[in-house]
Amino acid sequence: MNSRGSVDALHRSTMHGEPPAHRERLLAFRPLDPTNRPAPLKTYTGVAATLLPRELRPSSSSAVEVLSGHVAEPGQLDEGLLGTLLFLAAGITRVARTVDGDPIWFRSAMSAGNLHPVEVYVVGDDVHHYQPLDHALVPLRRGVHVCDDVTLVLTGIPFRTCWKYGERGWRHLWWDAGALLANLLAAADAHGVPAQILVGFSDAAVAALVGIDGVDEVPLALVRFGTGELRLPPPEALEPVTARAEPVARRVLRFPLVVDAHTETALDLDAVARWQQAALSVSQPAPAVVEAPPDPYSDDRVEHVILRRGSTRLFRRQRAPSALLEWGLPAACRAVPLDAAPAGTLLEHFVNVHDVAGAEPGGYRYTAVGGFEGCTRSDDPRAAGSRLCLDQPLGGDSAYTVFHAVTLDPLLDTLGGRGYRSAQLEAGIAAGRLALNAVAVGGGATGLTFYDGLVSRYFHTEAAPLLAVAVGIPQTRPARSGAPGHPVELPGYGRLMSRLAAGLHRS
Numbered sequence: 001m002n003s004r005g006s007v008d009a010l011h012r013s014t015m016h017g018e019p020p021a022h023r024e025r026l027l028a029f030r031p032l033d034p035t036n037r038p039a040p041l042k043t044y045t046g047v048a049a050t051l052l053p054r055e056l057r058p059s060s061s062s063a064v065e066v067l068s069g070h071v072a073e074p075g076q077l078d079e080g081l082l083g084t085l086l087f088l089a090a091g092i093t094r095v096a097r098t099v100d101g102d103p104i105w106f107r108s109a110m111s112a113g114n115l116h117p118v119e120v121y122v123v124g125d126d127v128h129h130y131q132p133l134d135h136a137l138v139p140l141r142r143g144v145h146v147c148d149d150v151t152l153v154l155t156g157i158p159f160r161t162c163w164k165y166g167e168r169g170w171r172h173l174w175w176d177a178g179a180l181l182a183n184l185l186a187a188a189d190a191h192g193v194p195a196q197i198l199v200g201f202s203d204a205a206v207a208a209l210v211g212i213d214g215v216d217e218v219p220l221a222l223v224r225f226g227t228g229e230l231r232l233p234p235p236e237a238l239e240p241v242t243a244r245a246e247p248v249a250r251r252v253l254r255f256p257l258v259v260d261a262h263t264e265t266a267l268d269l270d271a272v273a274r275w276q277q278a279a280l281s282v283s284q285p286a287p288a289v290v291e292a293p294p295d296p297y298s299d300d301r302v303e304h305v306i307l308r309r310g311s312t313r314l315f316r317r318q319r320a321p322s323a324l325l326e327w328g329l330p331a332a333c334r335a336v337p338l339d340a341a342p343a344g345t346l347l348e349h350f351v352n353v354h355d356v357a358g359a360e361p362g363g364y365r366y367t368a369v370g371g372f373e374g375c376t377r378s379d380d381p382r383a384a385g386s387r388l389c390l391d392q393p394l395g396g397d398s399a400y401t402v403f404h405a406v407t408l409d410p411l412l413d414t415l416g417g418r419g420y421r422s423a424q425l426e427a428g429i430a431a432g433r434l435a436l437n438a439v440a441v442g443g444g445a446t447g448l449t450f451y452d453g454l455v456s457r458y459f460h461t462e463a464a465p466l467l468a469v470a471v472g473i474p475q476t477r478p479a480r481s482g483a484p485g486h487p488v489e490l491p492g493y494g495r496l497m498s499r500l501a502a503g504l505h506r507s
């Protein structure tokens with residue numbers, strides 16, 4: 001188990017702009033098939049959910065301090081704070097309507113295509129599923145006593161994202177989970193309840209615990225609050241979960257490369273400690289804390305920043321203040337509390353700078369240890385930025401665009417395919433942090449997709465890009481967010497989307 005071949009196959013068959021390495025293994029399907037749209041939220045029938053408190057617990061530290069890595073005084077993770085953390089990480093904050101009046105939910109963290117394939121379970125004495133629409137917990141098991149504190153289990157529903165992205169959707173599971181975790185880590189730090197993320201665990205035990213099949217819904221990561229022992233029962237010791245989940249879609253398609261990539265990177269319980277030990281030799285140092293930018297940013301709290309965030313749809317081509325890059329990027333690339341990166345990080349970062357005060361336009365490599373190193377010049381960095389991001393204007397209209405990256409061979413040789421899971425997850429965390437950091441200093445950001453090979457060639461690197469984020473000055477601010485159970489209605493969303501589709505923003 002945990003071989004590298006299956007993720008190699010998936011990665012090399014899903015590179016934008018390159019011929020798929022295993023074309024014969026790609027599923028022939030109709031992307032975005034409107035007759036087979038996946039349900040946006042997981043729901044159970046016949047189980048009474050318990051509402052979480054709807055008041056958000058305010059934090060008291062400045063957002064930029066927390067986003068720089070400063071953890072608030074130790075707090076108590078009671079039900080109210082748990083509800084706050086769940087909402088800030090995975091809550092429903094806004095709602096738009098289709099022309100038919102159907103809801104399109106927006107959530108506190110970004111997600112490619114707004115598809116939100118990640119589900120969250122709360123595990124302690126009992127097991128619950130977080131139901132964001134009502135901001136409630138659905139009971140699934142009683143009296144399992146997995147830990148004395150609280151552990152969250154993040155799972156992914158591949159079809160919810162593969163419906164649009166095909167096999168590349170498996171990468172999206174990790175990116176979207178990472179973006180959610182960036183919010184969660186920031187909110188937890190703001191309340192003094194530090195969290196530890198685990199990618200090393202027994203897949204079979206976690207799947208059985210939360211009652212998923214491990215194929216159409218797969219375990220992604222655990223989040224430990226507290227340091228007590230985690231006692232995952234062996235699958236055979238558990239009765240099946242009896243609560244009935246509604247089907248994900250009329251016909252849930254299985255993508256063979258995705259099924260293989262996930263099942264062949266599973267870990268058995270007795271392999272976990274060895275795998276985590278091996279991570280020591282591939283992760284690189286990164287600081288846990290960076291210097292916060294000076295005033296005038298200090299009045300905001302993390303919850304304000306999270307609730308103001310929304311992916312920038314149009315950037316203004318204007319010079320960005322230096323804090324957006326000089327603080328925003330290092331603060332996003334701080335050490336992650338991730339078992340796969342005990343030294344701090346698995347990643348390096350490539351930045352195409354377009355227009356930032358005090359920075360020469362061009363391409364740079366950024367690492368926590370080496371800082372910014374120039375690696376490429378371009379006559380027209382904005383044109384290059386857009387081109388690299390699948391010709392999307394956002395990639396060039398930004399003040400800068402970042403590509404979180406990793407050199408795959410040493411990672412996969414040491415950590416197997418599970419190292420790929422880990423690096424993709426860390427890329428999602430860095431991207432999510434970057435989005436929050438941008439908002440905290442008056443900017444905006446969006447995740448973007450990219451031409452894999454072109455990015456490596458542009459920056460003259462062997463490293464593989466994992467995820468792109470464009471950061472800059474938004475033309476318009478996102479709407480405000482609602483409270484738990486009360487998302488804010490977005491008027492005119494349909495009109496904005498048609499305007500974007502028609503490309504009128506350029507005129």
Ligand SMILES: Cc1cc2nc3c(=O)[nH]c(=O)nc-3n(C[C@H](O)[C@H](O)[C@H](O)COP(=O)(O)O)c2cc1C
Nearest residue numbers: 106107109110111112113114175310311447448449
């Ligand atoms: C991994 C990832 C990739 C994304 N790729 C793109 C993209 O290529 N183009 C784009 O316009 N937006 C992209 N987005 C932004 C999403 O479309 C956006 O997050 C989603 O519509 C939800 O909106 P919100 O972020 O405002 O909540 C991406 C987001 C993520 C997390």
